[in-house]
Amino acid sequence: KNQVEQSPQSLIILEGKNCTLQCNYTVSPFSNLRWYKQDTGRGPVSLTIMTFSENTKSNGRYTATLDADTKQSSLHITASQLSDSASYICVVSAGDNNDMRFGAGTRLTVKP
Amino acid sequence: NAGVTQTPKFRILKIGQSMTLQCTQDMNHNYMYWYRQDPGMGLKLIYYSVGAGITDKGEVPNGYNVSRSTTEDFPLRLELAAPSQTSVYFCASSHTVEGRDQPQHFGDGTRLSIL
Numbered sequence: 371k372n373q374v375e376q377s378p379q380s381l382i383i384l385e386g387k388n389c390t391l392q393c394n395y396t397v398s399p400f401s402n403l404r405w406y407k408q409d410t411g412r413g414p415v416s417l418t419i420m421t422f423s424e425n426t427k428s429n430g431r432y433t434a435t436l437d438a439d440t441k442q443s444s445l446h447i448t449a450s451q452l453s454d455s456a457s458y459i460c461v462v463s464a465g466d467n468n469d470m471r472f473g474a475g476t477r478l479t480v481k482p
Numbered sequence: 483n484a485g486v487t488q489t490p491k492f493r494i495l496k497i498g499q500s501m502t503l504q505c506t507q508d509m510n511h512n513y514m515y516w517y518r519q520d521p522g523m524g525l526k527l528i529y530y531s532v533g534a535g536i537t538d539k540g541e542v543p544n545g546y547n548v549s550r551s552t553t554e555d556f557p558l559r560l561e562l563a564a565p566s567q568t569s570v571y572f573c574a575s576s577h578t579v580e581g582r583d584q585p586q587h588f589g590d591g592t593r594l595s596i597l
Contacts, residue, residue, distance in 0.1 A: 374524065404585070413486070413572050413588030414525075459524070472517075472524030 505573030
């Protein structure tokens with residue numbers, strides 16, 4: 371059973387709209403939570419990294435939140451653009467960088 | 483500004499053939515990783531290295547081998563290709579100062595089909 375579950379599996383929104391992606395995890399112990407963006411045919415690119423003590427972090431139009439008590443994170447995208455079309459991957463680290471658990475990703479499509 | 487470079491980008495192998503997936507990084511990162519990404523699944527760690535001369539198994543190492551003779555290069559070897567190894571392979575690297583909170587930098591992947 372995957373220890374990092376993402377929802378929805380896929381999402382279609384209109385350009386300019388906002389959206390929120392969810393990540394629930396059961397990984398323990400918890401070290402940090404990362405969000406990556408993966409364009410089709412490319413490798414993942416880091417958006418944010420949050421540790422236990424951080425409950426929100428922004429990177430431009432991307433804002434990640436973390437609730438370590440409920441083991442939930444969300445990625446909010448504001449004023450979506452066509453270039454936001456990609457898979458968004460949630461990754462939870464149980465300790466060192468060699469012990470990271472990857473979610474299956476949410477496939478976001480932004481339509482004009 | 484190369485970052486992590488993987489070659490080849492695509493490859494088709496016959497069952498039982500062998501090949502080496504190349505990975506090189508120019509950021510002087512000490513940590514390097516190999517992952518595989520299957521449809522609908524999260525990335526799975528195959529092998530990783532914390533520095534030249536040191537390698538360790540990840541979650542799915544069977545059927546693969548690695549070496550790390552230099553800081554820059556981390557090749558992945560498939561000795562006897564099997565259909566189950568059809569996947570997209572990603573190499574990544576990271577710098578560890580405090581050890582944990584550094585982002586990984588990924589290459590653009592090698593798409594491998596075993597027929």
